[in-house]
Amino acid sequence: MSVPGSESPTPLTPLPQARRRQRSPLPVVLGVAALVGLTATIAFGNLNKSLEYFVTPSEYAQQQAQLQGRPVRIGGLVKAVQYEPQTLDLRFTVTDGSVSYPVQYRGAVTDLFKENQGVVVRGEFQGNTFHATDLVVKHSEEYNVPKTQAELKDMIKSAD
């Protein structure tokens, strides 16, 4: 311990070179590299499972090969709602005007869930039906038919 406030931590008589044992930094470096590598492997190894893409039905149709069997979020407009409050079974179609997919969900929805709402559903495709695990109902006060995919996404995202 040096005295607090002393200008430099080196002792008054500098030690000769031989006394300063230069320990190789290699074990530390290797250990840290191993730790980082291990953590990164664990995390990125299952990144494929945990990375979720947010797509519109048209985009999903184009990229079906890549996205098959992994969790996705689909954003679009709600059509053809069938909801049975007693059993909590919800079926509807999510569409972006050109492509549409049927969606199944089990859970309560409020009265706000109706035709032409923007919606984001999270889940997986089984065959051509989307089995949703979560749905985020978005509702914008003024509804305009979006022109492009990006516009639709922005509308859904911004309509809080």
Next chain:
Amino acid sequence: MLNLISWTSSASGALGQLSLLGALLFSVAGLLLALLGGARRDPRVTEAARRATWAVFALVSLSTLVLLAALLRDDFTVRFVAEHSMRASPTWVKVTGLWGALEGSILLWAWLLAGYAFILSVTLRRDALRPWALAAMFASLVFFVGVCATVASPFTPVATLVADGRGPNPALQNHWMMAVHPVLLYLGFVGLSVPFAYAVAALVTGRLSDHWVVVTRRWTLVAWALLTAAIVAGGWWSYETLGWGGYWAWDPVENASFIPWLLTTAFLHSIQIQERRGLMRSWNVWLIVLAYASTVLGTFLNRSGIVQSVHAFAGGPVGPVFLGFLAFLLLAGTLLAAWRAPHLRDDNDPPAALSREGAFLAGNWLFVVFAVMVLVGTLFPTIVEAVQGRRDASVGPAFYNAFAIPLGLGLLLLMGVGPLLPWRRADGQGLWRALRPLMIAGAGAALLALALGVRHPGVLATVALSGYNLLGLGLLTARAARQAGGLGRTLRAQPRRYGAYLSHAGLIVLALGLAFSGTYRRDAQVTLNMNQRVHLLNEDLTLTDLETVTRPDGRSIVARVLIDGRPFSARLNTYTQGGDTPFPSPAVRYGLTGDTYLVMTGVDPKGQWASVRLIESPLVSWIWWGTLLVCVGAAFTLVTPRRAAQAAPARLAPATD
């Protein structure tokens, strides 16, 4: 942006804006004075800089008060009030409206920063560090007060007068925790500016001896405890309002508060190595610079909208400004540290692997890797967009859990090894003897859990490590108490050590709560018809009553449900400014072994049925109680130790403080 002030439209707006501009003026003056005082070594100039903090604090307090008064008086001539408040809100919501939106929250930040600078100015020792520490505080103040007075001013004139304001975000008035969580969080975030200022001062003056570490330990501990409480309070807020029965979703904003916590926790441990052994000097400087920068990074992430988040206030021009400040902090910190690198020589050889500092160092690395991984996960969607050009990828909780669980278990393991090891070097023989009973305790705890039906490896590992840790802390305390002749005496002699033990015990309670509630949460949904019993998750539910309550700021539908004979009343609140969007307010029955959590998810307009979601999670309450223990322990470490009459004989239990 240019039209900052208008005398005619609003008196209080003009007053608030003027005092902010005055505070900015004093901040800039104080910064220049502090730099001059440091460079010239002139105590009179430094004194002037010190007093400038008082002026800044007074002026920022004045503008905060003006805004608060405007909120309470429904003065819609002030833009912030017109945009984020309304007449019908209850008083407490109007007060919390102060930090319920971007401009107000930055004003709160600036005000707390000014407060910390004021306290620092009073407590600073008259030494060479003083001007530079003040200068670093002023640099932060110039930025935050500057942002507050210009690009994110709550006081800029309104174009048209409104009869009633737009009202606060409904999600933020659904629970009283909103009055607590942001303030605590900012107290923690801003508190880190003080150790940062000291580190800068130590670097600039080249006084890298250990004085700055000793001084900043208390500051860091206070900030750390507040940050811990704030993060958990935020989790509690989500638990009580968001209606999914969870408390942590690895949301970008949660991560943004968690990264500084990880780095600060690492810093709290590594400064002890520096205090005791004179090692890790450069590491500590880097760590505190990064921790403070990460608070700014978090604010940038959440306020710029670069990462979409539940908490992101609407963007505005604040993002780039924060990014600039972040770049400045990192650049200045790096340059300073690099310039001083030759002086950051340690007293001794690097720590041996089998020693307390070795365990601390290993823990430090785990914390830093943890922080980096959380940061990578938070930024990953942005990185994917930059590299692949495809928008809108998001990283689910699975990504985080994959590394958070192993790293967390590793930290629990080191937490049990560190206190057992002496400083400098342990002999393997003694360590093995000390570890054996703990291993047995851990194995026993795991076997007990196995017998009780726990099969999940992560939970089993948590239980084993908890048993091992608790016995270790208990044995160390008991041995010290025996040697000192009484528990009270040893607690008084070394509050630091036992405060740390208590915090560790609290973390173990918290870890158990996380492990069990995360793994064994059960959740089911059903529609209840009036007065018909339904069996769900081993419980019998009966809907007994549905009623609509009208509040001044909206309506609530209250469902009264009997669960196994005990009454629950879950609410669906709607707010006038939120349209028809329902905000559920779950009914939670807290229990030592588990919580019963009931959310109403839908309701029949005719009042014949209500859809509910029932969630049962074991040991959730342990998270809140564990946090309380952590904070009490942290407070206890700040107690001044009572000097023992005779020096403790050497070679007792390894010294910790």
